[in-house]
Amino acid sequence: MKIIYDKKILTAELSGEIDHHSARSIRQALDADIEKYRPKVLVLDFGRVKFMDSSGIGLIMGRYRMMKLIGGTLRIENVPEHLERLIALSGVRQITA
Amino acid sequence: MNNIVNEMTLSFSSRSMNENFARTAVSAFVLPLDPTITELSDIKTAVSEAVTNAVIHGYEYGEGIITVNAKIFDNGRIVIKIKDKGKGIENIPQAMEPLFSTVGGERAGLGFAVMQSFMDKLKVTSKVNCGTCVTMEKYIIRRSRASGDDENP
Ligand SMILES: Nc1ncnc2c1ncn2[C@@H]1O[C@H](COP(=O)(O)OP(=O)(O)OP(=O)(O)O)[C@@H](O)[C@H]1O
Ligand SMILES: [Mg+2]
Numbered sequence: 001m002k003i004i005y006d007k008k009i010l011t012a013e014l015s016g017e018i019d020h021h022s023a024r025s026i027r028q029a030l031d032a033d034i035e036k037y038r039p040k041v042l043v044l045d046f047g048r049v050k051f052m053d054s055s056g057i058g059l060i061m062g063r064y065r066m067m068k069l070i071g072g073t074l075r076i077e078n079v080p081e082h083l084e085r086l087i088a089l090s091g092v093r094q095i096t097a
Numbered sequence: 098m099n100n101i102v103n104e105m106t107l108s109f110s111s112r113s114m115n116e117n118f119a120r121t122a123v124s125a126f127v128l129p130l131d132p133t134i135t136e137l138s139d140i141k142t143a144v145s146e147a148v149t150n151a152v153i154h155g156y157e158y159g160e161g162i163i164t165v166n167a168k169i170f171d172n173g174r175i176v177i178k179i180k181d182k183g184k185g186i187e188n189i190p191q192a193m194e195p196l197f198s199t200v201g202g203e204r205a206g207l208g209f210a211v212m213q214s215f216m217d218k219l220k221v222t223s224k225v226n227c228g229t230c231v232t233m234e235k236y237i238i239r240r241s242r243a244s245g246d247d248e249n250p
Contacts, residue, residue: 020149021113027203051120051138053145054207062203082138089214090207 001026003033010039015048018056027059031066040072041097047078057090064095073097103129103169111156111163111181113149119165119179120144126167127175130237139215140175140235146208147179147231153200155183155229173237180230186223193221 002013010033018026034042042063046052064074075097079087087093105126109115120141127140144165151163166178186192192199193213198206213219218234 017117019113019116019145020153021116023203024113051141051145053142053149054205054211055149055203057205057207058203061205082134085214086142086211089210090205 001029003029005033005037005039008040009043010034010037010041011043011045013045013048015050017051018049018059019051019053020055023055023059027062030063034063034066034070038070038072039067041075042067042072043075043077045077046080046083049080049083052083052086054086054090057086057092060090060092061095064092099174100171101168102171104167106164106166108162108164111152111161111183113152115163116145116148116152119148119163123165123167123177127169127237130169130173130175130239132237136235136237140177143212143215143233144177144179146211147233150208150231151179151181151183151229153204155181155185157184173239175235175237177233177235178230179233180228182228185225185227186221186229187225189221189223 001015004011012030014026016022044060044063060076067074076092107119107122109118123144124137124141127137132140148163148165155161161182164180168176191197193209195210196206198204212231212233216233216235220232221229223229
């Protein structure tokens with residue numbers, strides 16, 4: 001995962017497989033940087049994600065709550081076609097900017 | 098019709114690193130049916146959900162064994178059973194409700210909803226303090242290779 005902070009926007013380029021096992025280290029890295037930079041916007045870029053299950057949805061919702069707590073917003077970008085149905089089913093589009 | 102053409106059973110410990118192993122193994126097992134990328138991704142995701150539930154919820158109080166059994170029938174039907182001998186589910190209909198989770202925080206409560214929508218059939222049996230069995234089915238439409246469309250002249 002690559003994390004870039006620029007102009008109050010924290011962008012995380014997620015990659016590989018996001019499941020319960022891998023979500024843990026992703027969550028720790030994201031939360032550390034959210035704490036550190038306190039960004040206005042957190043962008044989660046799913047462009048390079050090869051696999052994701054509901055643990056990824058939990059990851060998005062957890063980060064949404066964190067951003068809300070510090071007065072920021074969350075955006076999800078570049079959702080690949082193979083993740084569209086999961087994202088649609090979860091309803092996370094309604095909570096993201 | 099409806100005879101088993103292939104079957105496999107896997108047993109592994111309820112460690113989170115085996116979530117990837119289980120879905121990859123099932124995916125490799127069903128590959129000879131020539132599923133589409135979407136069908137394969139649906140199966141992988143559903144298996145990942147059920148195995149993850151066994152790891153997180155079933156064996157919440159300690160490590161145990163998870164069993165995955167998959168059968169392929171000659172009409173293209175795949176039946177996958179994921180079993181644990183963990184804590185069991187008290188109220189199955191409630192557990193299967195979308196967004197219901199007994200664990201807050203990082204869990205969305207969508208595992209069963211995903212299994213339900215990505216597979217053709219889902220059945221859950223469970224007994225408190227005995228364990229849980231999730232049975233899922235999917236039909237892979239046989240795409241005829243001999244139809245001529247992808248044949249060389
Ligand atoms: N194998 C199991 N053993 C015991 N309880 C289970 C098992 N599978 C599911 N449950 C119960 O059913 C509930 C709903 O499961 P579901 O997979 O839909 O959501 P979740 O696991 O809580 O969240 P998510 O799957 O979105 O991460 C769980 O919170 C848990 O209480
Ligand atoms: Mg689950």
